[in-house]
Amino acid sequence: MKFAFRRKFEALCRMFNEYTRLIPLTFLLGFYVSNVVSRWWRQFESLAWPEDLLTMVSMIVRENDEKSQKRRFAIARYINLSSALVWRDISKKIRLRFPTVLSLVEAGLLTEKEYEVLQEIEEDCETVRWMAPLHWIQHLIVKEEKENNPPAAFINNFMTELRTYRQSLRKLFCYDWVCVPLVYTQVTALATYSFFFFTLFGRQVLHSEVEAGRQIDSIIPLFAVIQFMFLVGWFKVGQDLMRPFGLDDDDIELNYILDRNFKTSFAVVNRLHTSDCKFQESELKKIAKGFP
Structure with a gap:
């Protein structure tokens, strides 16, 4: 048996x-x-990076007076604000950092008046709140065009970059909405x-x-x-890897990217905009000696 x-x-x-x-x-x-x-x-490739946009901003808003500086700062802040509004909807780490839109006011990305405007927009249509800062940027560029008349080619290139930026944020929403x-x-x-x-x-x-x-x-x-x-x-x-913006240690660290973008944005519109290096003839002679 x-x-x-x-x-x-x-x-x-x-x-x-x-x-x-x-x-x-x-x-x-x-x-x-x-x-x-x-x-x-x-x-990851759909993550929005602000350098290209803000480089164009520095070419459009060229003056260094207080009004122009505030305008550049506002555009830099709005760019990062739109990213924060999108990322807090798709990332648990960003959601823990900014549990409510009001917490963005405390972080300095949003003013109380702008917060009230966003709340009114949210009541009318829930899906366009994150696009509001990008429309505010367009209004600032229109004002700059009327007041200082920057080259039209710069404006066209900037609007192309802004559209690409908006599309990258929309792609992240679509990836979060439609899963495998x-x-x-x-x-x-x-x-x-x-x-x-x-x-x-x-x-x-x-x-x-x-x-x-x-x-x-x-x-x-x-x-x-x-x-x-x-x-x-x-x-x-x-x-x-199914959810790249979760809470695991190996997930994409959006908190670091947001902080990095915020610092880089204000460096581009402030430090890089005002720090021009004057070329000296003696430097040309050194270069000529180094490359005979």
Whole structure:
């Protein structure tokens, strides 16, 4: 009876080992993780960086009087404000830092009067609040054009950059709204765990194979364990990268990027705008000696 049961068990193990080869696990995992990683990277590429916009601002608002400085500062603040409004809706870390829009007033990104305007906009239409600062920027540029008449080419280039900036923020909203279909993750998870359930039996060291000298009597199926670590780890990578703006240590650190953008913005419209280096003829002679 015991011998007959062992023969049936070995036959079952051989059958499981044979049929696990029919599960296209490598194809499923490769396609799944490839889509998730490419989606994760596209979201990082969609993050808005203010340097190009503010470089154009420095060329449009060129004066160094108090009015022009305030105008440049306001544009820099509005650019970062629009990013903060979008990022706090898609990132848990930014949401914890700015739990309410009123907290942006305390951070210096928003004035109380502007906060009231945003609240009125939110009551009328919930989806356009983040675009309001970008429209305020357009109004400031129109005022600058009427008062100081900057070159039209600069205005056109600036509006093109502003549109690109707006599109990048909108892409982040779309990525947060439309996720990888849940059924795809479920199918991949089912295939992965089913594969290793059958592998648990199919990779058993069989007594008859050991007696025939075709297998070594090892207690632990080492290569099955290594395969489990690789494939399940591969699947976990896809799951971890599904939400790049979460609370994990490996998620994209939007708090750092927001702080960096804020400091860089005011450096561009202040320090870089007012610090011109005067070229001296002696420097030209040094360059000529260095490059004969």
